[in-house]
Amino acid sequence: MTDLSSFPITKKWPARHPERIQLYSLPTPNGVKISIMLEETGLPYEPHLVSFESSDQTSPEFLSLNPNNKIPAILDPDGPGGKPLPLFESGAILIYLADKSGRFMPQDLAGRYETIQWLMFQMGGIGPMFGQLGFFNKFAGKDYEDKRPRDRYVAESKRLLAVLNQRLAERSWIMGDEYTIADIATFPWVRNLLGFYEAGDLVGIADFPHVTRALAAFVARPAVAKGLTIPQRG
């Protein structure tokens, strides 16, 4: 019987199925990357809701797994060498789950590095820039009189969308015919930009038809539809 009791996070979020991957998350664009990946691979997992309303992410139990107080995080009872592996940062978790399942990552080394390159493009570009645009367009930053910060993130988001649009002009997915973790990382953020952040017109999304076509194919996948709802909000 797997025992995860030495991990303090399991005191706040007890593992009912300790033999399964424990997911600590919330259905945000970073969180759903991992629930979608888990749904796509079929790896058994147990989701736990980390509520921002009750500041769960800054609790000592959560910080014991991720000192950076951000979701998503996982605890795999069956990590390398059969030992439990705690992991945070969605890009690292996606690579780990791709390696564990043998899915959604090209088998050849050049293809692997190219996929990681586009994953990093999302992690270092699309995620942080779209996130700032959301802040300045919809949340607290929208009341700032000085529109220069907002305009800076609009311009940068447009530039990133143009790069992605060009990449997708002659490919179904970021890596071509093969759907990979680069897509799983990227499209939740594009969806959020157009939906929750209400920034479609602001970035001129009509100028990026290959992006919207791939986004439509992404959200039509059953595993994506399911992953977008996990963990269920209380």
Ligand SMILES: N[C@@H](CCC(=O)N[C@@H](CS)C(=O)NCC(=O)O)C(=O)O
């Ligand atoms: N680079 C991190 C970013 C994670 C992140 O920003 N998570 C947000 C939700 S999308 C969060 O947990 N925010 C809570 C907080 O900042 O207190 C990753 O990709 O895992």
